[in-house]
Amino acid sequence: MVEPKLRLRDLNRRFMLRDRAVDALAGISLDVAPGEFLSIVGPSGCGKTTMLRIVAGLETATSGTVEIMREPGSTRPLNAMVFQQESVFPWKNVRDNAAFGLKARGFGKRERYEMVQPILDKVGLRGFEDALPHQLSGGMKQRVAIARAFANDPEIMLMDEPFAALDEQTKLILQAELLRIWEESRKTVMYVTHSIDEAITLSDRVLVMSARPGRVKEIIDIKSAFPRPRDIAAVKSSPKYGEFFGRIWSLLRDEVMAASLVSA
Amino acid sequence: MNAKMLNRVLSVVTPALLLLAWEVASRTQIIDFRFFSAPSAIFKEFVVMLESGELLKHTLISLQRIFIGFTIGTVSGVVIGLAVGLIPAVSAALKPIIDATFPIPKVGLLPLVIIIFGLGEASKYAIIAIGVVYLVIINTVSGVRHIERIYLDVGRNYHASRLMMFTDVALPGALPMIIAGMKISMGVSLILIVSAESLAAKSGIGYLIWTTWQVFEVEKMYVGLFMAAVLGACLTALLDWLERVMIPWKRV
Known part of the structure; x- marks a missing residue:
């Protein structure tokens, strides 16, 4: 194994x-393979x-x-999480949203933009890099969230x-x-x-x-x-x-x- | 004529009629023309003051005081507000002081401000900054506390540093509320500058209004009031523009 x-x-x-204990999870044991x-x-x-x-x-x-x-x-x-709700920052454009995790990890602007471009291309966001989320459909916003997670590798x-x-x-x-x-x-x-x-x-x-x-x-x-x-x-x-x-x-x-x- | 057009016509005709009634009443001395000069006389005075540069001088100095005081108040208000909103210890330390001193009418602080900062420009900047800082703090704190949880979760999930939580999440997230606070503050700034200048200044719109009244140059006083209104309208328009540029995602 x-x-x-x-x-x-x-x-x-x-x-x-209140004062009642509620068990949400009880004894979860699990292995997930690479x-x-x-x-x-x-x-x-x-x-x-x-x-x-x-x-x-x-x-x-x-x-x-x-x-x-x-x-x-x-x-x-x-780890990186993709959430159910709309989770892309409305104040950041597509590129900066996707590069958020890389920025948090200390990559410089040029570097993280370079790193994020291939994944943006892959999820079909090429040409939308400078768009703000409110200009995108729900599906496109979720692509940005997925790109953000994958970009962080x-x-x-x-x-x-x-x-x-x-x-x-x-x-x-x-x-x-x-x-x-x-x-x-x-x-x-x-x-x-x-x-x-x-x-x-x-x-x-x-x-x-x-x-x-x-x-x-x-x-x-x-x-x-x-x-x-x-x-x-x-x-x-x-x-x-x-x-x-x-x-x-x-x-x-x-x-x-x-x-x-x-x-x- | 449909209702929309009627409304548009009414919004122009009503003030025009009022001005006309004022003009007629003043000229026929139904109202005392020494206190209520005719609009035409005020307009004449306006042109004279504009040409002599007197009006511009007072307007610009008031504008400068508002600009400097407003900037100091807004910047420190945002910084303090973000800290209070994000850091529980800062909130515990500052919130009671802020809440206790906020209800004091800021005009009432003028004597103290003049003692501390003197009769010069510094006291004008200070009183405006004091008036602005409270409203901006309160709105920033509320803006930070109402940021949707999901954005904070994303920040935490990606291990954003505290600085990045400030600059990339909390500040932009609170920006709509911050700008709303700035808009309210602008009205307060105008009240405060006119009060401060009528009390202790040798220039400015407030000085113009108060001194011309004291020496009974009523037309000039009306020109001062008119300029205060123009100034207020321009500054409000400026902030509306700022809002559109800074928070495009809230545009409807």
Whole structure:
């Protein structure tokens, strides 16, 4: 077994609601292999986003450990997150938004502009470098957020439903582009989604989480059925796609019911 | 004629009619022309003062005082406001002082300011800076506190330094509120400069208004009031322009 890129051990997260303790995550243990694309699906409120934010260092776990392995001598940042909400700075143009992480790491202006140009070209933002976000569509803004994360060349990429706010057609196009960019860079990705379809078409493995408190219910291997590089249309028309969908949904259905009972 | 055009016509005709009524009332001595000079007489005086350079001199000196005091007040207000908004210790140290002294009418501080800064230009800059700094601090703090969480998350996720959180996230994020604060401050600056100049100065619009009144040159006083209005309108327009240039993403 290769050394994992990300190792979570017995991760717990408890928060206080008034004077009641609520467990968001209970005993999450997980290894993600280098270069692996792992999706996380689960009912609303199961702690998917919390888990991602803990890995991102934006929240702390109540107990347990998060380890992101660095290659020896690497100075790359540990992670970069692509958020669900609009997260590009409205006061920075496309180029400066994409180069934000590089600026934070101390790269000079000329250097970071040079570093960011190839990734801007790759996500289809060439010619829009000087545009401000309010001049762009929602899909274009999310491309900027993705470019910002890739430009920083992190050890692992964290994506929290990055396409959830987009319309269906834009989403399909961006999924295909994400796959293309990812296949070139082979970053380790943790991808939170509520879309079973998205999880199957993009991932190597799909982690199904239980209703709150979030636990690892099952991890389903997709990669052996759909090797890389992948064609999204071919994946979706394959009979195996339907099998995966049925299996994940049957796992998820009970949890969604349980979650809706809890919140009712 | 549709309603929109009617409104446009009304907005021109009404002030014109008022001026005309004033003119007629003053000439026929329905109102006391010694206090309420006819608009035509005021206009004549305006031309005389413009040609002699007297008007320009007073306007420019007031403008200079506002500009310097306003800049000092705005810059220090933004710096203090960012620090109070971002650093809890600074907030704990300064917020009570700011809140306690803010309600003092700044005109009431004029005697103190004159004792401290003297009768010269420094006291004019100081009183304007004091009036401006509070409003800018309060708006900057509020602007920083209302920056959407997501932008702070991005800053933290990319490990932006504290300086970069100031310059790249907090300052631009608070800019709409900061400029709103500057706009309110501009009105306050005008009040303060006119008060300060009528109390202790040998030049400026406020001096012009007050001294001409005392020596009963009523037309000149009206010209001074008119200039104060023009000055206010120009400075407001300048800030509107600044707003459009500085925060293009808020343009509707």
